[in-house]
Amino acid sequence: MSQPRAKLPPLASLTPYLWLLLFFAAPLGIVLKISVASPVMGQPPYTPLYEAGQWLINWDNYRLLFDDGLYIAALLNSLKIAAISTFVTLLIGYPMAYAIARAKESHRSILMMLVILPFWTSFLIRVYAWMSILSTTGLLNNFLLWLGVIDQPLEILYTTFAIHLGIVYSYLPFMVLPLVATLSRMDLTLLEAAADLGAKPWQGFLRVTLPLSLPGILAGCLLVFIPATGEFVIPDLLGGPEALMIGKVMWTEFFSNRDWPVASALTVALLILLVGPMIALQSLRKREAAADAKAATP
Amino acid sequence: MSPAAASPFLRIENVTKRYEGTDAPAVANVSLDVGRGEFFSLLGASGSGKSTLLRILAGFETPDSGHVFIDGRDVTDLPPYERPVNMMFQSYALFPHMSVADNVGFGLKQDGMPKAQRTKRIEDLLDMVHLGSKAKRKPHQLSGGERQRVALARALAKHPKLLLLDEPLGALDRKLRESTQFELKALQARLGITFVMVTHDQDEAMTLSSRLAVMDHGRVLQIGAPNEVYESPTSRHVAEFLGAANLLDAAVTGWASGIATLACDGFDGSFKATAPSPLSAGTRVAIAVRPEKIRLCGAADDADNKLHGQVKDVAYIGDVSTYNMWLAGARSLRVQTTNSKRGGAMPASGEELWLSWDAADAVVISE
Amino acid sequence: MSAHKRPISPLYVMLAFGYAFLYAPIVLLVFYSFNESRLVTVWAGFSTKWYGELFRNEQILNAAWLSLRIAVVNATFATILGTLAGFVIARYKRFPTRTAFLGLMSAPLVMPEVVMGLSLLLLFVALETAIGWPAGRGAVTVTIAHITFCLAFVAVIVQAKLASFDRSLEEAAMDLGARPWKVFCVITLPLIAPALAAGWLLSFTLSFDDLIVTSFTSGPGASTLPMVIYSSVRLGVSPQINALATIMISVVALFVAVSGWLLYRQDKAKRA
Numbered sequence: 011m012s013q014p015r016a017k018l019p020p021l022a023s024l025t026p027y028l029w030l031l032l033f034f035a036a037p038l039g040i041v042l043k044i045s046v047a048s049p050v051m052g053q054p055p056y057t058p059l060y061e062a063g064q065w066l067i068n069w070d071n072y073r074l075l076f077d078d079g080l081y082i083a084a085l086l087n088s089l090k091i092a093a094i095s096t097f098v099t100l101l102i103g104y105p106m107a108y109a110i111a112r113a114k115e116s117h118r119s120i121l122m123m124l125v126i127l128p129f130w131t132s133f134l135i136r137v138y139a140w141m142s143i144l145s146t147t148g149l150l151n152n153f154l155l156w157l158g159v160i161d162q163p164l165e166i167l168y169t170t171f172a173i174h175l176g177i178v179y180s181y182l183p184f185m186v187l188p189l190v191a192t193l194s195r196m197d198l199t200l201l202e203a204a205a206d207l208g209a210k211p212w213q214g215f216l217r218v219t220l221p222l223s224l225p226g227i228l229a230g231c232l233l234v235f236i237p238a239t240g241e242f243v244i245p246d247l248l249g250g251p252e253a254l255m256i257g258k259v260m261w262t263e264f265f266s267n268r269d270w271p272v273a274s275a276l277t278v279a280l281l282i283l284l285v286g287p288m289i290a291l292q293s294l295r296k297r298e299a300a301a302d303a304k305a306a307t308p
Numbered sequence: 309m310s311p312a313a314a315s316p317f318l319r320i321e322n323v324t325k326r327y328e329g330t331d332a333p334a335v336a337n338v339s340l341d342v343g344r345g346e347f348f349s350l351l352g353a354s355g356s357g358k359s360t361l362l363r364i365l366a367g368f369e370t371p372d373s374g375h376v377f378i379d380g381r382d383v384t385d386l387p388p389y390e391r392p393v394n395m396m397f398q399s400y401a402l403f404p405h406m407s408v409a410d411n412v413g414f415g416l417k418q419d420g421m422p423k424a425q426r427t428k429r430i431e432d433l434l435d436m437v438h439l440g441s442k443a444k445r446k447p448h449q450l451s452g453g454e455r456q457r458v459a460l461a462r463a464l465a466k467h468p469k470l471l472l473l474d475e476p477l478g479a480l481d482r483k484l485r486e487s488t489q490f491e492l493k494a495l496q497a498r499l500g501i502t503f504v505m506v507t508h509d510q511d512e513a514m515t516l517s518s519r520l521a522v523m524d525h526g527r528v529l530q531i532g533a534p535n536e537v538y539e540s541p542t543s544r545h546v547a548e549f550l551g552a553a554n555l556l557d558a559a560v561t562g563w564a565s566g567i568a569t570l571a572c573d574g575f576d577g578s579f580k581a582t583a584p585s586p587l588s589a590g591t592r593v594a595i596a597v598r599p600e601k602i603r604l605c606g607a608a609d610d611a612d613n614k615l616h617g618q619v620k621d622v623a624y625i626g627d628v629s630t631y632n633m634w635l636a637g638a639r640s641l642r643v644q645t646t647n648s649k650r651g652g653a654m655p656a657s658g659e660e661l662w663l664s665w666d667a668a669d670a671v672v673i674s675e
Numbered sequence: 676m677s678a679h680k681r682p683i684s685p686l687y688v689m690l691a692f693g694y695a696f697l698y699a700p701i702v703l704l705v706f707y708s709f710n711e712s713r714l715v716t717v718w719a720g721f722s723t724k725w726y727g728e729l730f731r732n733e734q735i736l737n738a739a740w741l742s743l744r745i746a747v748v749n750a751t752f753a754t755i756l757g758t759l760a761g762f763v764i765a766r767y768k769r770f771p772t773r774t775a776f777l778g779l780m781s782a783p784l785v786m787p788e789v790v791m792g793l794s795l796l797l798l799f800v801a802l803e804t805a806i807g808w809p810a811g812r813g814a815v816t817v818t819i820a821h822i823t824f825c826l827a828f829v830a831v832i833v834q835a836k837l838a839s840f841d842r843s844l845e846e847a848a849m850d851l852g853a854r855p856w857k858v859f860c861v862i863t864l865p866l867i868a869p870a871l872a873a874g875w876l877l878s879f880t881l882s883f884d885d886l887i888v889t890s891f892t893s894g895p896g897a898s899t900l901p902m903v904i905y906s907s908v909r910l911g912v913s914p915q916i917n918a919l920a921t922i923m924i925s926v927v928a929l930f931v932a933v934s935g936w937l938l939y940r941q942d943k944a945k946r947a
Contacts, residue, residue: 019767026760026826030779033823037794040801054800102696105689112686121690123931128697130927132884134901134908135920139700142707142912147714149703182697232785240787242887247908257789264793264891274797277790288785295781299838328769368846388849401847405865415851466851 038281045071045274056270071275084254085279091170091245091255092238095177096231099185102178103230107189108219111196118194125186137176137247144172144248168250176244181237185230191298192226193219225294232291236284256280316341316377317502318348318365318470323374325360334360335371336526342519347496347503349513352523353549358506361523362472365504366395379469389418394468398475400459402447408434408458409443415466433461436495453484460492464499473505477512489515510550514538522546540582540671547596547673554599554641555673560591568672570595574637580612580667587674594673599630599644601669604661611664617641619659629654633663701924708917725918732915735903742883742900745814749821750878756822757829757874764830765837783827792891795820799892812894820892821882828881829874836870 047056048068057066075081110121128136143149144167151163166172196219204214242257249255256276264273320340326333335357342348350358363369365376367388375384383391394415402411413430421429434440437457447455456479463471476492477485493516496503507513513520514534521531522545530537530546541547544555561578562569568583572595581595597613608614617633620640624647631643643663647654655661708726712719729735760780767773783791799809799816809816844866848858864871886901893899907913 018770019763023759023763026756026763026830027776027779029756029826030783030823033795033798033819034783034791035779037791037798040797041790041794044797054804102689102693105686106693109686109690123935124694125697127927127931128701130880130931131701131924132901132904132920134884134886134904135704135916135923136700138904138908138912138916138920139704141908142917143700143703145912147717179696179700182693186693236785237787240789242789243905257787260789260793270797273793277793280787281790284785284787288782291785292778292781299835366846366850368849388846389852389854393850395847395850397843397847399841399843401841401843403844403848403862414848414853418852418857462847462851 041274041277044271045278047271047274049269049271054270055268068271071271072279074272075275075279080254081259081276081279084256084259085283087254088239088241088256089283091173091177091253092235092241095174095181095238096185096235098174099178099182099234100227100231103182103185103189104227106182107186107193107226110186110190111193118190122187122190125183125190129183133180134243136180137243140172140176140179140248141167144175167248168253170249170253172248173245173253173255176248177234177238177241180244181234184233184237188229188233188298189223189226192223192229196222225298229291229294229298232287232294236287236291239284240280317344317346317379318342318504319375319377320361320365321375321377323361323364323371323376325357325364325369325371333357333372333526335364337374338523338526338528339374340521340528340531342502342504344502345500347493347505347516347518349505349507349517349520350523351507351510351513351520351550353508355525356523357526358508358523359474360526362395362474362504362506365470366393366472367391392469393472394463394466394470395472395474396459396463396476398478400447400455400479402455402458402462404447406446407443408439408445408447408450411447411458412462412465414462419466429465433465436464437461452479452481453488456480456488460495464501468501470502470504473503475507475509476505478507478509485512492516514550522549524549540584541596541673544594544596544673552599552642552644553596554602556595556597558593558595558672560587560589560593560672562589563587567667568593570672574639575615575635577614579670581670581672582668583672583674587672591674595670596673597665597670599642600628600646602641602643602663602665604631604633604643604645604655604663606661608662609664612667613665613670615641615663617661617663619655619657619661621657622654624654631655633661635663704917705921705924708914708921710914710917713914725914726922729915729918729922734898735900735915735919738898738900738903741814741897745818745821745899746879746882749818749825749882750875752818753822753825753829753878754871754875757826757878758833758871760826760830761833761837764834765840780827780830783824784831786824788885788887791824792820792888795823795888796891812892813897816892816894817889817897817899820888821878821885824888825878825881828877829871832870832874832877833867836867840866 043059044056046067046069047059048066048070049055050057057068059066106125110118110125113121141148145151146163146165146167148167150166151160154160155163200218200222201214204218205211209217240257241255242261245253245255245258246261249258256279260273260276260280263269263276318341320338323335323338324333325335338357338361350361352358360369364371367383367386367390371384375382377383378392383393403414406414409430412433413426416426416429430443431440434443437460439454439457439461442450442454447458450458456476460476463473477488480488489512505513505516517534519531519533520537522529522537524545530542532540537546538550541550541553547553547555556575556579557573558570558579559573560568561571563583563586566582566584567580568587570579570581570593572579579595581597583593587593603609603611608616615635617635620632620634622632623630626647628644628646631645633641633643635641641663707718709721709723710718711722711724764777764780795816796812799812802808803810840863844862845858848862849855853861884901885899886905889899890902890905893902904916904919907916
């Protein structure tokens with residue numbers, strides 16, 4: 011007589027588990043450790059955590075984050091830029107997603123493909139493309155000059171505006187895709203029911219469509235907001251020297267100043283800032299997957 | 309005479325299966341025998357445990373306790389791929405990436421049958437299910453009925469000793485289902501393979517099976533030939549699940565040679581119904597009488613059981629009519645009559661009539 | 676029916692605007708790769724000379740070759756590991772530390788790249804100090820880093836495919852006499868192959884395109900294509916990069932066109 015027992019995964023499936031423990035979880039532990047070390051000359055350029063029978067914990071790196079206005083400003087600025095860009099992406103992405111979701115079934119996959127396609131081409135090159143458009147001798151300025159709207163080239167490249175533009179452009183697909191998913195899953199007879207009960211089209215949209223698409227809006231916003239906050243390439247290539255974003259500061263601290271402990275402390279600070287949004291995104295994903303699984307089984 | 313007694317080809321012995329995280333067992337201490345060449349049905353509502361029992365026979369689930377014997381051999385711990393059993397799945401489970409011929413030949417290939425022989429066998433099987441011309445098609449290019457036949461041919465390909473059918477006709481529309489029922493029965497008779505079918509459709513079970521088991525909450529409530537189970541249900545659930553039944557609560561007042569005398573709650577007079585085994589006076593029971601066993605007439609006749617009632621509503625179905633009859637105490641009975649004469653006069657709503665039936669047409673269900 | 680009942684048309688204008696926004700920069704990039712002038716923004720006649728220069732640029736060619744190798748190795752390993760993980764997530768609903776496993780599998784999907792890059796570099800340095808491996812950083816450490824974030828993407832794709840997989844197909848095969856390993860090879864694998872292909876391609880693209888994690892985990896002498904492009908464009912716009920971009924876009928477009936055509940044909944055959 012056998013007892014009912016839970017089936018255990020085969021041993022081979024431990025490999026990805028171990029892989030991520032070693033190359034994902036352990037590194038984060040090391041970051042935590044180095045964030046409380048002191049910088050020294052040498053290789054590695056930081057002090058050990060435990061030496062000669064005593065713990066060497068140095069909170070100065072974190073203190074520095076608070077004392078030096080630069081880091082706090084960079085953190086806040088990253089959040090601000092990411093938030094504004096996310097909102098603009100939503101404003102552009104929602105109508106697009108709505109149009110795609112309500113398009114003919116046969117057209118929908120092509121329209122979706124067109125949204126995804128730029129994602130398969132190099133991110134770096136797409137950001138670079140904007141450099142030649144926005145520079146003082148760039149296409150946009152030439153065009154505006156030719157129109158006679160301006161008589162001096164505008165400084166667009168190397169501004170915060172250019173960063174916003176770059177983020178909106180690069181992350182638009184991440185906003186559109188989850189929105190299309192929720193919007194196309196919606197039962198359209200709900201709108202007919204709303205209309206039947208006296209709702210005008212815009213009321214139907216505000217009171218039925220919009221609330222029902224909230225999970226998609228949230229997922230899209232998080233998918234844009236999280237990477238945008240830690241973005242490095244866009245502020246580096248499109249932003250000016252005053253455009254401080256946390257990803258760029260980390261990069262500089264690490265590569266130029268070679269201050270590994272401060273860079274680590276910054277990383278920990280960024281993680282703490284983003285842990286809430288990241289958990290929210292995960293639970294949202296889980297719920298969507300559960301909803302999909304439910305829809306799949308009759 | 310039960311064929312099972314002659315040679316128990318399939319024996320299920322005290323099988324219990326409980327899924328993890330559930331309180332009630334899916335299959336609770338089930339024992340039953342199926343004879344060689346029988347067409348046996350497991351009949352029950354969803355969640356009755358019939359499908360779990362079928363999966364235990366196929367080897368997809370291992371029972372927590374109990375044993376399964378096929379042809380005298382204990383197969384309880386045998387994996388599915390080593391059992392002399394094949395299954396026709398409810399969803400058909402046709403491999404979408406293989407042609408019809410490859411689907412049918414899949415099991416033969418696993419057995420290592422040489423190609424020439426295999427091709428011949430596939431041809432024969434497809435001819436048998438009238439699909440000879442569609443061997444190269446993919447499953448998604450077939451109609452529902454054609455898919456069903458491919459699934460059947462695939463399950464029969466290896467000459468299984470036992471064929472399991474999980475709701476084999478469930479996905480077909482009504483017309484097709486009726487014609488397929490007879491084909492399936494004829495095929496079973498011709499091949500002589502033992503069939504065990506799971507279904508929730510009582511008509512299907514009655515039409516096809518030589519015997520059936522009614523299941524509920526993991527237990528087998530009654531086993532028998534369709535007419536036995538229909539005419540002599542031993543429990544309320546079976547009486548109500550298999551066809552329609554009127555159940556009257558009653559107390560036994562006497563018993564003599566297979567007929568019980570009863571007092572019905574809320575009705576005057578005494579009632580008589582069949583009860584094979586002796587019952588002592590005072591026992592609480594129910595009288596079960598099928599709607600078609602009740603006669604409607606203008607005046608009281610000399611039947612064993614009589615009640616006065618009023619027609620509440622009539623449903624004219626064509627071949628039969630069903631009446632809902634008001635009785636004393638705000639209760640109602642269902643009566644069904646055959647419209648054997650064209651244009652015959654029918655009782656109308658509000659008409660007062662006598663309902664009568666004989667003791668032989670009602671059975672006592674002891675709880 | 677009055678016109679205001681159909682608020683669809685401004686929506687399509689928005690859609691067209693959206694696509695124009697997505698594609699205009701790419702189209703301009705391609706257009707100016709054929710410009711005679713060094714100044715990207717001044718049109719001085721058609722020329723393919725930047726392509727010629729590109730193909731003589733050893734640094735870019737070497738970097739492209741390195742990126743290609745890393746991307747292929749990464750995609751292959753990430754697909755294997757991610758598939759295993761996808762199976763565990765989809766098929767084993769109860770085992771100790773499943774919650775931790777799920778968290779570990781999904782965290783790389785949302786982790787900012789700078790965090791992953793920095794932490795992996797610190798690990799490699801710590802490992803080198805402790806056990807002498809990896810000796811220095813280069814293609815190997817970059818590949819390990821790429822596998823780490825790609826396997827999570829593959830796991831998600833494979834797990835989604837398996838969630839909608841009809842298990843009775845596997846049972847039917849087993850019922851017809853196929854042993855578990857055979858069932859996996861003959862039934863499961865062919866049916867989830869599209870997900871594996873999608874996972875492989877995604878891993879390839881993520882790896883081929885990655886700058887940040889790569890910059891952290893790479894070492895001297897191991898410059899990938901994005902690293903070379905980055906250091907070049909930091910100095911300003913360069914026609915050679917336009918030419919390179921055009922080639923990369925053409926490859927993607929060609930690939931999409933071919934696979935789209937294949938899918939269309941398959942679809943047509945299905946309907947026939």
